[in-house]
Amino acid sequence: MNAATVFGLCAAVAVGLGLYGVITNPQPLRKILAFNLIGSGVFTFFGVVARRGAAAGFGGDPIPQALVITGIVVAFSATALALALLLRLFQASGSATLRADAPPSAGSDPTTP
Amino acid sequence: MTLAPMTFASMTFALALEIVLAAVVLTGAVWAIAARGTLPAVAGFVAYGLLLSLVWVRLGAPDVALTEAAIGSGLTGALLVGAAARLRLSEVPMAVERPGVILRVLAAVLSVTVAAALAASVLLLPDPAPTLAPAAAENAAATSLGNPVTNVLMAFRAMDTLLEKIVLLLALIGVWSLAPDRFWGGRPGPRHHADPYGVLAFVARVLPPVGIIVGIYILWTSADNPGGAFQGGTILAAMWLLVMMAGLADAPPVSERRLRLLLLVGPVVFLIVGLGGLAFGDAFLAYPMAYAKALILVIEFAMILTIAVTLGLLIAGPPERELGS
Amino acid sequence: MSFVLDIVTITAVSAGAFFFLAGTVGLLRFPDTLTRLHALTKADNLGLGLMVLGLLPHAGSLRDGIKLICVWLIVLLAGATVSQLIGYVARREGSRP
Numbered sequence: 001m002n003a004a005t006v007f008g009l010c011a012a013v014a015v016g017l018g019l020y021g022v023i024t025n026p027q028p029l030r031k032i033l034a035f036n037l038i039g040s041g042v043f044t045f046f047g048v049v050a051r052r053g054a055a056a057g058f059g060g061d062p063i064p065q066a067l068v069i070t071g072i073v074v075a076f077s078a079t080a081l082a083l084a085l086l087l088r089l090f091q092a093s094g095s096a097t098l099r100a101d102a103p104p105s106a107g108s109d110p111t112t113p
Numbered sequence: 114m115t116l117a118p119m120t121f122a123s124m125t126f127a128l129a130l131e132i133v134l135a136a137v138v139l140t141g142a143v144w145a146i147a148a149r150g151t152l153p154a155v156a157g158f159v160a161y162g163l164l165l166s167l168v169w170v171r172l173g174a175p176d177v178a179l180t181e182a183a184i185g186s187g188l189t190g191a192l193l194v195g196a197a198a199r200l201r202l203s204e205v206p207m208a209v210e211r212p213g214v215i216l217r218v219l220a221a222v223l224s225v226t227v228a229a230a231l232a233a234s235v236l237l238l239p240d241p242a243p244t245l246a247p248a249a250a251e252n253a254a255a256t257s258l259g260n261p262v263t264n265v266l267m268a269f270r271a272m273d274t275l276l277e278k279i280v281l282l283l284a285l286i287g288v289w290s291l292a293p294d295r296f297w298g299g300r301p302g303p304r305h306h307a308d309p310y311g312v313l314a315f316v317a318r319v320l321p322p323v324g325i326i327v328g329i330y331i332l333w334t335s336a337d338n339p340g341g342a343f344q345g346g347t348i349l350a351a352m353w354l355l356v357m358m359a360g361l362a363d364a365p366p367v368s369e370r371r372l373r374l375l376l377l378v379g380p381v382v383f384l385i386v387g388l389g390g391l392a393f394g395d396a397f398l399a400y401p402m403a404y405a406k407a408l409i410l411v412i413e414f415a416m417i418l419t420i421a422v423t424l425g426l427l428i429a430g431p432p433e434r435e436l437g438s
Numbered sequence: 439m440s441f442v443l444d445i446v447t448i449t450a451v452s453a454g455a456f457f458f459l460a461g462t463v464g465l466l467r468f469p470d471t472l473t474r475l476h477a478l479t480k481a482d483n484l485g486l487g488l489m490v491l492g493l494l495p496h497a498g499s500l501r502d503g504i505k506l507i508c509v510w511l512i513v514l515l516a517g518a519t520v521s522q523l524i525g526y527v528a529r530r531e532g533s534r535p
Contacts (some may be wrong), residue, residue: 008232
């Protein structure tokens with residue numbers, strides 16, 4: 001049992017929690033948040049693999065670390081696009097829900113094209 | 114595989130600390146999923162992300178720790194808080210939509226299965242672990258950079274970094290395209306007015322010079338120390354957002370030519386250097402060894418401008434004001 | 439000499455941790471936003487300052503020590519700004535009927 005294993009188990013639990021959140025939370029914003037949780041769990045898993053690959057004087061294998069840096073940036077841009085879509089849905093249809101027949105709520109402006 | 118029972122004496126102090134850190138991280142994750150209101154959930158997520166950067170430090174990856182703190186929890190948290198504030202009025206009707214008990218039990222079973230499968234694969238990882246670190250170390254002389262992660266990002270896997278820049282641009286175009294037709298080309302976000310003698314305006318005057326120096330320093334030092342263009346670019350973007358939110362400068366209209374040139378300079382310089390490698394060297398993105406460090410520096414300075422502007426605009430959102438207003 | 443430095447570090451960092459704990463207890467137990475802000479800003483800034491003070495003997499070089507102090511000053515600035523902004527909004531919303 002070393003540091004990498006502890007954080008690997010932590011990452012596994014984070015992915016499980018995120019999956020539960022994506023399925024059970026009705027609000028799309030919470031789903032996006034839970035999806036980010038899954039993503040960060042997967043990245044931590046990469047980090048565990050990188051840590052176990054420490055050799056040649058490095059503290060960790062640099063290739064998975066570089067892949068994770070790329071992954072974090074791409075996950076952020078995907079989140080930005082998803083949230084922009086959600087806000088536009090709220091503006092256009094009046095409710096930020098994925099159900100088709102929901103009533104509009106107070107803060108929306110359904111008249112904008 | 115059996116887990117030998119751990120005696121307290123066999124755990125070193127560092128391992129105990131790491132177990133506590135993992136427990137606190139998971140507490141943040143549970144809070145992010147289970148909290149009633151959206152803003153507390155987002156707060157839990159940001160706390161989770163910042164603690165996760167500590168996990169990255171313990172895993173020996175300081176560059177990733179910087180990226181996670183800056184982009185993973187900082188910028189993503191800012192996005193989520195902004196969206197949560199705008200969606201606040203839609204929360205009450207949604208609370209009645211909670212799924213039934215059967216769906217929740219099934220979801221819990223599925224999540225536990227996935228988590229158990231991942232945990233099993235963690236415990237069954239091969240020993241000795243396969244690694245590319247020796248290959249990275251052998252070829253490090255090709256660019257004479259001291260930081261192996263920068264080496265991988267800018268030299269060995271430069272193609273990935275180039276495509277990542279383009280993905281950022283595509284996401285930005287996607288966000289812009291969500292504006293209503295009459296706002297196309299206008300300025301993103303509302304016009305912010307803060308008290309010009311107030312606290313926010315004060316900080317927006319004092320902090321950006323420091324922030325710009327820190328951001329460029331993190332880029333400059335990434336050659337030999339932990340750092341990088343993305344981390345430095347995030348700090349520059351944050352300073353720009355601070356200035357915009359304090360009302361000291363307005364967001365530029367998205368059709369402005371200078372803005373679009375800044376957005377393009379990063380990928381275009383990268384592409385030109387890559388094609389130069391094809392024309393004068395062995396392959397696309399092959400750097401001649403004598404000029405490798407200089408070329409990488411040129412690419413990185415172009416990159417940090419684009420990254421700062423792109424990240425700032427992704428947070429500012431789609432245009433909400435008409436052009437010419 | 440290094441023994442004395444270690445004692446200084448352990449004392450200062452432990453005191454800093456105690457102040458962080460006090461701030462967190464205040465966050466959890468105080469009744470409303472303004473009192474919680476008060477607990478957080480005072481206790482946490484002092485806690486961070488003590489921790490930085492405790493880490494200074496082990497900083498390794500003058501430049502690293504100055505970086506630590508700059509970190510503390512920037513956190514101080516950010517905390518003061520954000521707590522003022524939150525306090526302003528809290529007071530404005532609290533005075534509405």
